[in-house]
Amino acid sequence: MELKNKEELRNEILQSWLRDAWVYPVEGPDRKIYLRLTPGGRLKMRKKIGEMERSLGVSGPELVRQDEAGTLPLDRDRLELAMMVRAYTSERRFIESSGGSLGSPAVTLEEGDEGSS
Numbered sequence: 841m842e843l844k845n846k847e848e849l850r851n852e853i854l855q856s857w858l859r860d861a862w863v864y865p866v867e868g869p870d871r872k873i874y875l876r877l878t879p880g881g882r883l884k885m886r887k888k889i890g891e892m893e894r895s896l897g898v899s900g901p902e903l904v905r906q907d908e909a910g911t912l913p914l915d916r917d918r919l920e921l922a923m924m925v926r927a928y929t930s931e932r933r934f935i936e937s938s939g940g941s942l943g944s945p946a947v948t949l950e951e952g953d954e955g956s957s
Contacts, residue, residue: 896918
């Protein structure tokens, strides 16, 4: 198997989320296309975050910090977990800022942990 760079892995992960209907594209007010989590995707992601944290033995927010610092190893599972934590946290913040009410989060990121993502 050939080694891939992080951008190729990110694209591969996003494509799998699209195929599995975890996300859908939406045009933002700036006319850019963004991916939003489907309600079912949010629930599946919530469950998968917990499973992956247990199997990898590391917290998702810690992997996000490593990714932001550029120290995250080239590992698909760790990268996907970091991406899931970002996507899940961003979606929750968006829903809550729109007046939606959600239960307790599976994982939380501090405001400064997300960087520019």
